[in-house]
Amino acid sequence: MAKRLSQNDPEIVKTFTEVYRIPRQKFDQLKEPKRMAEYFRTDIKKGMIEIGYSIDWRREFTTIDHMYNRFIQWHFRWVNQHGYITKGTHPVAWCPNDKNPVGTVDTQGDIEPEIGESSLIKFRQDEIVYPTATLRPETVFGVTNLWVNQEAQYVQARVDEEQWIVSLEAVATLEHQNHKISIERELSGKELLWKTLTNPVTQAIIPILPARFVEPDNGTGIVMSVPGHAPYDYQALTELKTNPSLPDHAKAIVEKIEPISVITLEGFSQSPAVGIVKKYGITDQKDPRLAEATKDLYSNEFHNGSMNENAKPYTGQSVEQARQAIIQELTNAGKLAKLYEILNKPIICRCGTKVVVHIVDNQWFINYGDPDWKKQAHLCLDQMAILPEERRNEFNYALDWLKERACARKVGLGTRLPWDPDWIIEALSDSVIYMAYYILAKYLAKDWVSFKRFEKSPEDLPDAFFDYIFLGEGSAEAITRETRISKRIIEGIRKEFTYFYPVDMRHSAKDLVSNHLSMYIFHHTALFPRNLWPKGIVANGFVLMERAKMSKSLENIIPLRQAIAEFGADPLRIGVLSTAELNQDTDFSESIVATIQERLVNLVVQSRKLGRRRVSGKTSSSTLDRWMLSRLNSAAQTATTAMEKLRVREVINTILYNIENDTAWYQRRLGPRKKSREGRDRVLKQVFDFKARMIAPLAPHVAEEMWASLGNKGMVAKADWPEFRESLHDSAAEAAESIIRQTLDDTAEILRATGLTPKRIMYYSAALWKWRVYQKALDMAVKSQSDQGTFIRDVMSEPELRSIGKPAADFASKAIRQATQMKEELRKSRVGLELKEMNILEDAIDFFSREFKAEIQVGQEGEKRVSDPKDRARSAEPYRPAIFIE
Numbered sequence: 001m002a003k004r005l006s007q008n009d010p011e012i013v014k015t016f017t018e019v020y021r022i023p024r025q026k027f028d029q030l031k032e033p034k035r036m037a038e039y040f041r042t043d044i045k046k047g048m049i050e051i052g053y054s055i056d057w058r059r060e061f062t063t064i065d066h067m068y069n070r071f072i073q074w075h076f077r078w079v080n081q082h083g084y085i086t087k088g089t090h091p092v093a094w095c096p097n098d099k100n101p102v103g104t105v106d107t108q109g110d111i112e113p114e115i116g117e118s119s120l121i122k123f124r125q126d127e128i129v130y131p132t133a134t135l136r137p138e139t140v141f142g143v144t145n146l147w148v149n150q151e152a153q154y155v156q157a158r159v160d161e162e163q164w165i166v167s168l169e170a171v172a173t174l175e176h177q178n179h180k181i182s183i184e185r186e187l188s189g190k191e192l193l194w195k196t197l198t199n200p201v202t203q204a205i206i207p208i209l210p211a212r213f214v215e216p217d218n219g220t221g222i223v224m225s226v227p228g229h230a231p232y233d234y235q236a237l238t239e240l241k242t243n244p245s246l247p248d249h250a251k252a253i254v255e256k257i258e259p260i261s262v263i264t265l266e267g268f269s270q271s272p273a274v275g276i277v278k279k280y281g282i283t284d285q286k287d288p289r290l291a292e293a294t295k296d297l298y299s300n301e302f303h304n305g306s307m308n309e310n311a312k313p314y315t316g317q318s319v320e321q322a323r324q325a326i327i328q329e330l331t332n333a334g335k336l337a338k339l340y341e342i343l344n345k346p347i348i349c350r351c352g353t354k355v356v357v358h359i360v361d362n363q364w365f366i367n368y369g370d371p372d373w374k375k376q377a378h379l380c381l382d383q384m385a386i387l388p389e390e391r392r393n394e395f396n397y398a399l400d401w402l403k404e405r406a407c408a409r410k411v412g413l414g415t416r417l418p419w420d421p422d423w424i425i426e427a428l429s430d431s432v433i434y435m436a437y438y439i440l441a442k443y444l445a446k447d448w449v450s451f452k453r454f455e456k457s458p459e460d461l462p463d464a465f466f467d468y469i470f471l472g473e474g475s476a477e478a479i480t481r482e483t484r485i486s487k488r489i490i491e492g493i494r495k496e497f498t499y500f501y502p503v504d505m506r507h508s509a510k511d512l513v514s515n516h517l518s519m520y521i522f523h524h525t526a527l528f529p530r531n532l533w534p535k536g537i538v539a540n541g542f543v544l545m546e547r548a549k550m551s552k553s554l555e556n557i558i559p560l561r562q563a564i565a566e567f568g569a570d571p572l573r574i575g576v577l578s579t580a581e582l583n584q585d586t587d588f589s590e591s592i593v594a595t596i597q598e599r600l601v602n603l604v605v606q607s608r609k610l611g612r613r614r615v616s617g618k619t620s621s622s623t624l625d626r627w628m629l630s631r632l633n634s635a636a637q638t639a640t641t642a643m644e645k646l647r648v649r650e651v652i653n654t655i656l657y658n659i660e661n662d663t664a665w666y667q668r669r670l671g672p673r674k675k676s677r678e679g680r681d682r683v684l685k686q687v688f689d690f691k692a693r694m695i696a697p698l699a700p701h702v703a704e705e706m707w708a709s710l711g712n713k714g715m716v717a718k719a720d721w722p723e724f725r726e727s728l729h730d731s732a733a734e735a736a737e738s739i740i741r742q743t744l745d746d747t748a749e750i751l752r753a754t755g756l757t758p759k760r761i762m763y764y765s766a767a768l769w770k771w772r773v774y775q776k777a778l779d780m781a782v783k784s785q786s787d788q789g790t791f792i793r794d795v796m797s798e799p800e801l802r803s804i805g806k807p808a809a810d811f812a813s814k815a816i817r818q819a820t821q822m823k824e825e826l827r828k829s830r831v832g833l834e835l836k837e838m839n840i841l842e843d844a845i846d847f848f849s850r851e852f853k854a855e856i857q858v859g860q861e862g863e864k865r866v867s868d869p870k871d872r873a874r875s876a877e878p879y880r881p882a883i884f885i886e
């Protein structure tokens with residue numbers, strides 16, 4: 001970025017001025033890489049403080065601090081001595097402009113370049129080689145022609161010891177891959193057309209034909225054509241055959257070409273490419289769906305195909321077997337060379353240059369391909385918690401996929417390789433065990449003060465010091481003798497390290513699974529004993545902006561500090577957290593943040609009001625109070641379980657919505673404030689106490705304000721998380737309130753349907769015998785004995801119920817049906833529960849009359865005390881009182 005800024009790259013200038021709002025007069029100093037890094041480090045740190053992260057800043061460090069460099073040298077010396085580093089000649093992703101290997105952190109859009117190996121098959125015209133790149137050398141038996149792009153520029157060049165024809169663009173590709181090249185002459189694609197050459201395997205004579213889909217910068221710009229098995233080739237051939245402007249000599253050549261079948265694939269014709277092009281309805285070789293059709297067919301043939309009689313001597317072999325065998329045989333015969341390509345191209349370096357594959361001689365690699373190391377890493381992963389669990393497969397894949405990886409470069413900021421100081425350790429390799437360094441950073445923070453008796457510079461600390469601190473090898477006494485650092489300090493650091501390590505939970509993002517997070521696992525298993533291996537990783541999704549990916553081109557990036565200034569820290573935090581679970585991307589929406597801001601303000605306002613009210617001594621608690629506390633308690637339980645799995649959205653829903661709704665119901669039931677003020681305030685204080693504790697990790701500033709307003713001492717951040725208390729759980733109170741709620745809803749529904757303005761409302765609780773039958777039914781259902789006939793016979797065997805006759809039998813039949821169909825949770829909560837429904841309804845008379853502005857009477861089915869002019873009482877059922885409205 002510093003380089004691009006120095007060159008006044010318009011994109012960087014625009015990003016700096018418009019997105020980050022950096023004043024132009026600062027640009028000059030930012031052209032210096034360290035100043036640039038320092039600028040963003042400071043800005044990000046301010047953002048972290050403003051949003052309220054609880055960070056121990058004594059442990060702050062950067063990866064270019066001298067002491068950190070010393071730590072990394074120790075780390076690399078250790079892995080080198082233990083055989084994890086190799087030196088060799090391997091392909092790496094490379095920026096030709098920077099002349100450096102390129103990894104995820106070096107590319108625009110943070111994309112990890114993937115390198116694939118393809119085969120260059122050498123077709124010949126006498127002594128001249130026409131190399132064609134292919135991922136499927138086994139189809140060489142089915143080649144009918146070669147393709148070139150007649151608009152492209154080609155060259156004849158001396159490549160190593162041979163004469164090759166390749167596209168002009170391929171020259172650089174080959175040079176990067178260690179071929180010695182000198183161009184002898186240039187020629188156009190047109191000049192190559194209609195020439196004939198020899199298939200090195202079948203010795204067939206084939207022509208060179210034109211195709212528009214051939215890209216000169218892909219492979220060598222020359223493509224072998226297998227129309228029987230490659231959709232692109234079949235489509236290009238079809239177009240050529242129907243091209244009216246073809247000269248006669250060309251027409252004669254093209255007409256003779258028919259697809260050659262070499263792979264048998266069940267469910268397909270002899271030439272699967274023909275069928276698949278028709279299936280997709282493709283009629284143009286530039287149709288993007290050809291890529292999809294190709295992928296589809298290649299994978300199917302690879303997994304299910306076998307070589308047929310045209311592919312002697314590989315007939316009958318699977319595609320996979322044949323491919324390996326052919327590569328081996330052609331390589332031995334000098335008919336095949338390797339070509340590496342970026343599979344997920346184009347990838348652009350941050351400097352703006354296209355990334356290529358480069359082979360560096362004597363480059364340093366970390367050997368993640370070591371099978372024993374892989375085994376260790378898998379062992380560690382298997383014991384780790386991965387959140388969300390769905391990502392575990394990506395980790396398994398990444399651990400298997402990682403191979404030798406270039407770990408050093410020639411330029412950049414970082415630590416020099418201790419045994420080869422021309423090289424600098426690159427950014428993904430020097431940051432895999434830095435979590436351990438937080439321990440040391442604290443002791444070094446105050447200008448080396450803890451180490452003042454060590455009279456040299458940090459660079460001179462001996463490896464034995466690190467061996468003791470991090471690996472427990474050697475002794476504190478020996479290090480004291482060697483460095484004069486006090487034994488107390490050395491032992492203190494070691495003690496602190498073993499206190500904090502292993503890392504319980506590493507929070508990171510999903511795009512780092514395939515590199516940083518997997519390397520983190522690898523290196524920990526290499527260096528540390530098993531008890532210090534990481535225990536868990538959280539891999540978060542991304543933050544979207546109003547459902548769109550944040551990107552410079554969409555101009556929808558809001559830097560963190562600007563968002564905090566605009567929306568406030570806590571609304572921003574909750575706004576981002578409340579829209580997604582871990583396995584999804586989260587979505588930022590201004591309107592959601594605005595609603596949340598309102599709710600948070602309300603929490604503070606109410607806490608202040610409650611804080612001013614005094615709650616004296618003890619007042620007896622009503623069923624309603626017990627209901628509120630029971631609900632609060634279940635909410636705390638739900639939030640706790642969700643928090644343990646980091647299902648934060650559920651936690652927010654519970655605190656900001658579910659408890660709010662219950663509190664609103666509680667207040668509505670109590671009515672005007674004058675009544676039962678003491679009980680109410682006591683209960684509400686308890687509710688807000690829970691809320692402040694639970695919201696503290698999510699909205700820390702609001703939580704502290706609530707906590708202090710409620711009259712608490714100290715910080716809520718240090719207060720305990722509310723505990724689920726069995727004693728607060730009250731199923732009778734919960735059942736009672738659900739009856740009131742149901743009755744309220746039923747009554748309102750009747751009023752809405754009839755349009756009545758009620759003068760008097762009568763509620764009839766079900767007769768006691770119905771309650772007895774209902775309980776019996778629940779008992780039976782719980783024991784899973786729900787045979788209706790048996791149940792009714794059993795009920796009717798009681799003399800009292802028999803004397804009621806048909807109504808008792810009818811109700812018994814209904815009750816057992818209900819009990820068996822009921823949700824298990826509800827059934828469990830009701831079985832054995834002795835409720836006095838009459839009393840519950842009577843206690844709520846005030847509430848109902850306030851709600852409906854009518855006189856309320858409560859009676860029991862079968863008792864004559866309350867009038868029942870329309871004979872409604874007999875339809876009453878347990879938990880569902882009958883209603884009559886006048």
Ligand SMILES: [Zn+2]
Binds near residue numbers: 096
């Ligand atoms: Zn570059």
